[in-house]
Amino acid sequence: MNNTTADFSKLVQIMDDLREKCPWDRKQTIATLRSMTIEETYELADAITNNDWQNIKEELGDVLLHILFYAKIGDEQNQFTLQDVIDGISQKLIARHPHIYGDVKVNDEEDVKKNWEKIKMKEGKKSVLSGVPQALPAMVKAARIQEKAKQVGFEWENKEDVWKKVEEEIGELKEAMQEGIQDNVEHEFGDILFSLVNYARFLHIDAEGVLERTNKKFIYRFTRMEEEAKNSGKELTDMSLAEMDAIWNRVKKENKNS
Numbered sequence: 001m002n003n004t005t006a007d008f009s010k011l012v013q014i015m016d017d018l019r020e021k022c023p024w025d026r027k028q029t030i031a032t033l034r035s036m037t038i039e040e041t042y043e044l045a046d047a048i049t050n051n052d053w054q055n056i057k058e059e060l061g062d063v064l065l066h067i068l069f070y071a072k073i074g075d076e077q078n079q080f081t082l083q084d085v086i087d088g089i090s091q092k093l094i095a096r097h098p099h100i101y102g103d104v105k106v107n108d109e110e111d112v113k114k115n116w117e118k119i120k121m122k123e124g125k126k127s128v129l130s131g132v133p134q135a136l137p138a139m140v141k142a143a144r145i146q147e148k149a150k151q152v153g154f155e156w157e158n159k160e161d162v163w164k165k166v167e168e169e170i171g172e173l174k175e176a177m178q179e180g181i182q183d184n185v186e187h188e189f190g191d192i193l194f195s196l197v198n199y200a201r202f203l204h205i206d207a208e209g210v211l212e213r214t215n216k217k218f219i220y221r222f223t224r225m226e227e228e229a230k231n232s233g234k235e236l237t238d239m240s241l242a243e244m245d246a247i248w249n250r251v252k253k254e255n256k257n258s
Helices: 003-021 023-027 030-049 053-076 082-095 109-122 138-150 159-179 182-202 207-231 241-254
Strands: none
Touching (some): 109 138, 138 182, 207 241
C-alpha cells in the first residue's frame, strides 16, 4: 500500500470517527452541508483566481472532506457507499474516453467534447443542455450552455460574426430604451450579456474569471482611494467627483494590474 492510499484510508477513518464522536459532525445532513459545500467551492475558486497554490491545496482538502462526508451519510442512509462513488466515476471516465480505452480516433480536444456529448445522449440524456446545473451563476451557465450547443454544431462561424451580434443587441437595447418599457430594456440587456459571453469564448476568455479579476481590481483601487483620502484628512463623502477621480487616476497609475 503506497503512502497516498494509506493516507486516504486514514482520512476516511477520521471521517468515521468524527461522525461517531463529534456532536457537530453527527448532527449534519446533506441539506445542512449544502451551503457549506458551495462556500468551500467558492473559496477554492477564489484561490484559483488568485493563483494561490497554498490556498488551492488547502481548499482542495476541504472539498475532499465534504465528498467523504456526503459518502458517509449516503452509506448511513443505505443509498450508496464511498466505493460506489469511486467505482461510478471510474466507469464513467472509461466509458466517456473511448479514444483512450477503446478504438475511437480523435484529432483534437473538440472531437473529445463532441464524443462526450454523444455518449451522454446515448446514456439517456433528453437534451444536450440537461447537464447544465440550474444553480450555476448566470455568467458561468451562459458559457456552459453555449459550449454544449457548440458540440452539436450550433455555433457561429467566426468571432467577427459574434461581434456583429453584440452590436446588433446593443442597437436593440437602445431602441428598447427609447420605447421606455422596462421589461424590454431588461430583456435586451440580458441578450447583450449573453452575446458578450459568447464573444469571450471566441477570444478564449473565461468571462466569469476575468470579471472577478476586474472586481478585485476595482476593490483594490477603491480601498486605496479611501486610504488616500483619509491620509489627506478627508472622507470620500466630503470630496467632489473630480477630486475622487484625480486620486483614482493616481492609484491606477501605481499599478495598472491591481
